[in-house]
Amino acid sequence: MKALADILAELSRGGFRITRARRSMIEVLIGSRLPISAEGLLASLIKQRVPANKTTVYRELNFLKERKIVQEIQFLHERVKRYEVVFGSHHHHLICMGCKSVEDVELDGELEKYERDIMKSRGFKVLNHALEFMGLCEACR
Amino acid sequence: MKALADILAELSRGGFRITRARRSMIEVLIGSRLPISAEGLLASLIKQRVPANKTTVYRELNFLKERKIVQEIQFLHERVKRYEVVFGSHHHHLICMGCKSVEDVELDGELEKYERDIMKSRGFKVLNHALEFMGLCEACR
DNA sequence: TTGCTATTGCAACTAAGTTGCATTAATATG
DNA sequence: CATATTAATGCAACTTAGTTGCAATAGCAA
Known part of the structure; x- marks a missing residue:
């Protein structure tokens, strides 16, 4: 699996900014043993006192998905989508x-x-x- | 695959009523070559001049799903659920x-x-x- | 024909996610 | 360091997919 630093470096090279929220979200995604939902991710940020917002979370997940850093998973028995860092x-x-x-x-x-x-x-x-x-x-x- | 008459008989035996909407929905589901969404099913009924309503469609799909007459399918690239008659x-x-x-x-x-x-x-x-x-x-x- | 109750339709609601826009803050550059 | 540029953010309002309460309607057994 990719390390946090690699992902951040890759984004930085691409001209994207390493904001508090972005870094924390990627950290949580990497640290999450299982695919996490947008809501779960937001809750996790709030618990860590990282100011974050529903819109930001969804936008970041889509951003990371487009860049193939995370992948979206739809479990059949749930209505929410989940996300996990793309493994090798x-x-x-x-x-x-x-x-x-x-x-x-x-x-x-x-x-x-x-x-x-x-x-x-x-x-x-x-x-x-x-x-x-x-x-x-x-x-x- | 099950025929319309079999399904209707099975429901009738169970004490459920064979209403116009129910019969038409099962017909459409049987006739649909591919899994159909609730919205698609409703559109199909309206085109056939069968008076029907969003609520009824969702309720009927859940009803048929509980009875294992249809199964729900979630395609990864879509957000809506689709339904198809359960094949052998x-x-x-x-x-x-x-x-x-x-x-x-x-x-x-x-x-x-x-x-x-x-x-x-x-x-x-x-x-x-x-x-x-x-x-x-x-x-x- | 009638009574019981399964089914329906409406409107209002919920959950999950999206969008427009004004504001804030990373970061490259002087 | 100062600051200009523009990526990222937050808010509120919106959309989409599906659900719920309740009063009205209609299958069907008797």
Whole structure:
């Protein structure tokens, strides 16, 4: 995963400013073990006494998304979107319907096989995918 | 896939009423080649001169969802939810980012293998999953 | 035909996110 | 350091998607 300093340097090089709010938001996103919602991010800033505002949070999340620094995730059982820092390796989620916890899983090499098959049999070029598993974690079973 | 008459009979047996709006909504859902949104469904009813209302549409979709007659789908690139009649065989979608068309794919036996692996290695019992592929269809490549 | 109650429609509401615009503050430059 | 430029911010008002309370309507069993 990228470190805070790398992300800030990249943005700075791009002519963007490193504001208090921006730095804190990226910090929270990096520190969050699970994808976080806009509302959660705002709450986190307020708790840290970083002056921030709903509009700023949404704008920053879109900004970071456009720059591929974060990615947006839509869990099927929720209405809000969540965000997480883009990892080197793409991964998926195991969402527990009992305790609502979320774990990561990687299984990518294998999905790529499907994507080649889809290309071969349908002529459809897969550029991206979304996959999540819903069920019960070890503790909730 | 289930036929209209089967669905209506099932509901009737359950003590629910076969109203004009309900019948038409199920017809539209069955006839829709692709998952349809609440708004699209309402528009379709109005075009057919079936008196209907936003509230009724949302309520009926929730009703049908609870009874597992339709399933809700959230495409990653959209904010609205879509609905489709539950097929015997579970399937996934290929969403073209060019023309926004949606095709179905089936690849289930294979995903189940992942799910067994996840159970074995993580103790997480998968009950359901959501998978969609985004890319470019044959015509748009 | 009638009574029971499932279903409907309206208007008002909520939740999540967006937009316009005037203000503030990073930062490059002298 | 001082300051000009303009990226970023905050506010209020708005939009979109979906929900709720309640009184009115209409399936359908008897």
